[in-house]
Amino acid sequence: MDTKSLKGKKFTVLVVPSPNDRIRRYEISGRWIRWGGAAGLVFLAIAGVFSILAFILFEKEARMIALQHQSRLQKEEIVRIYRRLQDIHSTMVDVAKLERKVRLIMNTTESNSSNVALGLGGPEQSVAPSVLIQKGRRGMEDLMTEMDRQIGDIEHGVLNQEESLAGLKHVIQDRQTEWAFTPSIWPAHGVVTSRFGWRTSPFGLGRDFHPGLDIAGSMGTPIIATASGTVSLAGWDQGFGKTVVIDHTSSISTLYGHLEKVAVYEGEHVKRGDVIGYLGNSGLSTGPHLHYQIMVNRSPVNPRRYILNRF
Numbered sequence: 001m002d003t004k005s006l007k008g009k010k011f012t013v014l015v016v017p018s019p020n021d022r023i024r025r026y027e028i029s030g031r032w033i034r035w036g037g038a039a040g041l042v043f044l045a046i047a048g049v050f051s052i053l054a055f056i057l058f059e060k061e062a063r064m065i066a067l068q069h070q071s072r073l074q075k076e077e078i079v080r081i082y083r084r085l086q087d088i089h090s091t092m093v094d095v096a097k098l099e100r101k102v103r104l105i106m107n108t109t110e111s112n113s114s115n116v117a118l119g120l121g122g123p124e125q126s127v128a129p130s131v132l133i134q135k136g137r138r139g140m141e142d143l144m145t146e147m148d149r150q151i152g153d154i155e156h157g158v159l160n161q162e163e164s165l166a167g168l169k170h171v172i173q174d175r176q177t178e179w180a181f182t183p184s185i186w187p188a189h190g191v192v193t194s195r196f197g198w199r200t201s202p203f204g205l206g207r208d209f210h211p212g213l214d215i216a217g218s219m220g221t222p223i224i225a226t227a228s229g230t231v232s233l234a235g236w237d238q239g240f241g242k243t244v245v246i247d248h249t250s251s252i253s254t255l256y257g258h259l260e261k262v263a264v265y266e267g268e269h270v271k272r273g274d275v276i277g278y279l280g281n282s283g284l285s286t287g288p289h290l291h292y293q294i295m296v297n298r299s300p301v302n303p304r305r306y307i308l309n310r311f
Contacts, residue, residue, distance in 0.1 A: 078143065085150045092157050098308060099161075099168055105182055105306055180272065181248040183226040183306040187256060187292050188279055190217030196302040202286050211300035212255070212293030219288045221279035223256050225270045226292075226306070234266045240291055241283020244276050257291035258283050 012027050172179055194202070194214035201208045225246055232253070233245035240257025244264060247253045260280025270276060281288045294303045 078140075078147075082143065082147055085147060085154065088154055089150065092154065092161060095165075096161060099165060101305070101308060102168060102172075105184065105308075178249075180228045182252065183248065183254055183294055183303075185224075185226050185272065185309045186215075186307055187226050187254075188215050188217060188221055188223050188290050190215040190221065190279070190290070192216075193289060196300075196304065203284070212291050213303050214289045214291055215279075216287065216289040217279050219260055219278075219280060221290075222275045223259065223277045223279060223290055225272055225274045225276050226254055227252075228269075228271045229253070231264045231266050231268045231270060231276070234262050234264050234268075237283065239284050241285065242277070242280060243283075246270060246276070251297050253295045255291070255293040255295070257293070258285045258289060260288075 012025060017024070192213055193216045194210055196210060196213060198207055199210045200206075223244075227246075227248045229246040229248035231244060232247045233243060235243065237243040237257065240255070242257075242259040242262050244256045244259065244262055245253060246256075256277060258280055259277040259282060261278045262276070263278065264270060264274075264276045279288060279290050292303055294301050294306055
C-alpha cells in the first residue's frame with residue numbers, strides 16, 4: 001500500500017459491542033495510520049536490538065561465571081599444591097633429624113648432605129597463599145616464584161639426602177652387630193609423665209634429678225628390651241622395686257623399674273623386642289608406671305636420644 005495515498009484519506013471503524021447496543025463509529029485519519037505503522041516498525045526494531053543485546057549479555061555473563069568458577073578451582077589447586085610442598089618439606093626435615101639421631105647413636109660422622117636437608121628453608125614470606133592470590137596478578141606471580149624456589153630446594157634436598165642415607169646404610173651394615181646392641185625403641189606403650197632432668201619431687205622433697213623417663217600405663221602392660229644384651233639384674237631394688245637391668249655393651253646398659261612381674265632371669269640373653277616384664281607399681285612409686293633409664297659408662301643419659309620410633 002502506498003503510504004502517500006493515505007495522507008488525505010480517512011478510515012471509519014465500526015464497533016458493535018453487542019446486538020442490543022448502539023454501533024459506535026470512529027474515524028481515523030490516514031496520517032495517524034501511517035505514523036502508527038512507522039512507530040510499530042521502530043518499536044519492533046528497538047525490541048529486536050534489545051533482544052540481541054540481552055542475549056549477548058546473558059551469554060557473556062554465563063561465560064564469566066564459568067571462567068570465575070574455573071579460576072577458583074585453579075586457585076584452590078595451587079593452594080593445595082603449595083601446602084603439599086610444605087608437607088614434603090616438613091617430612092624431609094623429619095627424615096634428616098632422624099638420620100642425625102641415628103648417626104648420634106652410632107657415634108658416626110654427621111653428613112653434610114643431611115645438614116643441607118635440615119637447612120632447607122621454608123617460605124621466605126609468611127603471607128598465606130590464599131592472601132597472595134587475593135592480591136591479583138602480582139600476588140599470583142609472587143606465589144608461583146615462591147613455589148618454584150621450594151621445588152628447586154626440595155629437588156636439591158632429595159638428592160643430598162639420598163646420598164647421605166646411602167652412606168648411613170653402609171655404616172649400619174658395617175656395624176650391624178653394634179646396632180643390634182644399641183637401644184633404639186620405646187620400652188612400652190603409655191604416656192610420659194616425667195622426663196629426664198631436674199623436676200619437682202613427686203614425694204614432696206623439693207627439687208630432684210630424674211635420671212630417666214617415667215611412662216605411665218595400665219598394670220600388666222608388656223615391657224620389652226630396647227636392644228639385645230644380657231640380663232645383669234632381675235629382681236628387687238630398694239627404690240625401683242621389681243627391676244630388670246640389661247647390659248648391652250661394655251659401656252651401655254638399660255634399667256626397667258617398678259615392674260609388676262619380671263619375665264627374665266639373670267644371665268639370660270635377650271633380643272630387641274623381647275618381653276622382659278610387665279608394668280607395675282612396685283618400689284617407691286606413686287602409681288602404675290615404668291621407670292626407663294639408660295646408662296652410658298655408668299652415668300645416666302637422656303633416653304630420648306636413643307628412641308627412634310613412635311608409640
